[in-house]
Amino acid sequence: MEWTKEKIAEIYHQPLLELLYQAATIHREHHNSREVQISKLVSIKTDGCPEDCGYCPQAARYHTDINGNSLMSVDEVKQHAQEAKDMGSSRVCMGAAWRNVKDDSDFDQVLEMVKSVNEMDMEVCCTLGMLTENQAKRLADAGLYAYNHNLDTSEEYYKEIISTRGYQDRLDTIDNARKANLTVCSGGIIGMGESDEDRISMLYTYALMKPQPESVPINALVAVEGTPLEEQKPVPIWDMIRMIATTRIVLPESAVRLSAGRTSMSDEGQALCFMAGANSIFAGDKLLTTPNPDFNGDLDLFNKLGLVPMKAYKKGDKPEIKDSYKERPESNEKIKWSRPSHKIERNEIAKEKGKAIKNGFEPRKVVSVKKL
Ligand code: SF4
Numbered sequence: 001m002e003w004t005k006e007k008i009a010e011i012y013h014q015p016l017l018e019l020l021y022q023a024a025t026i027h028r029e030h031h032n033s034r035e036v037q038i039s040k041l042v043s044i045k046t047d048g049c050p051e052d053c054g055y056c057p058q059a060a061r062y063h064t065d066i067n068g069n070s071l072m073s074v075d076e077v078k079q080h081a082q083e084a085k086d087m088g089s090s091r092v093c094m095g096a097a098w099r100n101v102k103d104d105s106d107f108d109q110v111l112e113m114v115k116s117v118n119e120m121d122m123e124v125c126c127t128l129g130m131l132t133e134n135q136a137k138r139l140a141d142a143g144l145y146a147y148n149h150n151l152d153t154s155e156e157y158y159k160e161i162i163s164t165r166g167y168q169d170r171l172d173t174i175d176n177a178r179k180a181n182l183t184v185c186s187g188g189i190i191g192m193g194e195s196d197e198d199r200i201s202m203l204y205t206y207a208l209m210k211p212q213p214e215s216v217p218i219n220a221l222v223a224v225e226g227t228p229l230e231e232q233k234p235v236p237i238w239d240m241i242r243m244i245a246t247t248r249i250v251l252p253e254s255a256v257r258l259s260a261g262r263t264s265m266s267d268e269g270q271a272l273c274f275m276a277g278a279n280s281i282f283a284g285d286k287l288l289t290t291p292n293p294d295f296n297g298d299l300d301l302f303n304k305l306g307l308v309p310m311k312a313y314k315k316g317d318k319p320e321i322k323d324s325y326k327e328r329p330e331s332n333e334k335i336k337w338s339r340p341s342h343k344i345e346r347n348e349i350a351k352e353k354g355k356a357i358k359n360g361f362e363p364r365k366v367v368s369v370k371k372l
Contacts (some may be wrong), residue, residue, distance in 0.1 A: 001251065004204075008203055008207065008250055009197075011249050012196065013196070016241065017254075019276075020241065020275060021332070023276045024246070025350060027277040027279070028050055029252070030252045034307055034308055035309075035310040036279050036308075036310060037090055037280040038089045038283045038310075039089060039280060040092050040283060041092055042077060042092060042094050042095070042277045043095050044071060044110070044318045045071045045072070046058060046066065046069050048097060051162065052344070054161045054165045054192070054227060054344065055227060055229050057217050057227055057347050059227070061354055062228070063358060064225065064227060065222060071096070073109075077092075077116065077117065082120065087285060088123070088299065089310065090311055091146075091280075092123070092125070093146075093185075094117075094125070094127070095126075096230070099164070100335070100337065101129060101132070103329060105208055107138075110126065110139075111138060112142075114126065114142040114270065115142045115325070123145040124144050124145050125145060126146075128218075133198055135178075136182060136326070139182065140181055141322040141325035142325035143281025144182060147181060149174050149177065149184075151167070152170075152188050152189055153188055157192075157194045161192060161344070163340055165339065165340070165345050166338040168338065169338055174186060184214060185213060185217065187215075189221050190235050190239060190240065190243055191221035191239075192229055193229070198230075199243060204324075206250070206251055213331035214254060218243055218257065218258065220261025220264075221260070222260050222261055226354065228347045228350040229299060237265055237269040240261070240273060241269070241276050245277060247277070255279055256278050256280065257278070259335065262281065271290045283298050302312070327332075
């Protein structure tokens with residue numbers, strides 16, 4: 001199929017039940033519709049990020065209720081992974097609040113985490129910010145299966161959300177992951193004030209990728225007090241279903257991940273998302289720093305709907321561990337990531353507010369997370 005934005009718009013704007021039926025049909029042609037992958041997201045280094053993503057409570061410049069930590073130990077990660085595996089998870093995604101990966105001892109530690117989780121026969125994914133081809137290669141050699149790097153929204157709307165890096169930087173990192181033969185996990189967030197055209201444009205970018213991303217998380221914004229998007233209205237469940245169904249049709253082979261925002265969705269709403277082609281969820285009571293349904297609640301929902309957890313490495317493509325992951329490059333590659341110079345007014349306001357609170361000039365508010 002030669003995708004155009006017009007074709008995707010036609011799919012997206014169909015009457016909802018028609019769209020749902022088409023998506024469910026395509027889902028059944030490409031996937032076992034009873035299987036849903038349970039992934040565990042572990043925040044291995046929380047908070048203190050120098051970037052200014054408007055939705056993120058981990059950006060150091062905004063004042064939120066997040067408690068930061070230094071890099072987790074390998075043993076702690078293994079413990080999280082084992083607990084998740086015991087509950088049916090087949091994938092662990094490790095997230096660090098970094099702008100980009102550096103060739104230092106912290107990265108060496110992350111490589112050991114990757115190796116350890118791979119040895120537990122779970123799929124390992126990392127989300128560590130921007131990375132070079134050499135860093136992607138070391139991760140692959142340590143046994144990494146997937147690299148997550150979200151485009152978040154359309155290229156056009158990206159400038160309204162983040163000013164500290166450009167869209168092309170994101171695409172370059174995805175390219176670097178591909179060059180290292182990693183699978184790609186990349187998706188977006190809806191409810192940030194974007195238009196339908198922005199959602200369609202983001203899907204168009206993914207549709208043109210060769211190959212298309214193997215995994216596509218679709219998140220509903222969780223508007224956190226203190227971030228620039230704190231006032232954003234909750235996204236209706238119908239938008240989530242529409243977005244998931246369109247993603248399923250445009251990216252038929254990808255795992256579509258029903259990600260952030262699930263705590264505010266009813267079981268019925270989530271069931272329609274699975275019907276629309278979602279075949280993965282993140283489990284555990286936290287999604288990096290925002291609330292998420294607990295494992296038992298999810299397993300209960302699986303039982304009601306007749307869903308079963310998906311096994312790891314279904315395609316038999318478990319990466320081999322190669323000792324070369326230990327080799328640090330002698331000199332850093334020349335990094336060409338941009339630092340765009342534009343400013344985003346609401347990000348600047350949230351930053352100033354954060355400064356005032358930290359300096360004791362403005363009181364903290366009590367509420368931290370708005371529910372959908
Ligand atoms: S790069 Fe990641 S951790 Fe940093 S502010 Fe953006 S979303 Fe948050």
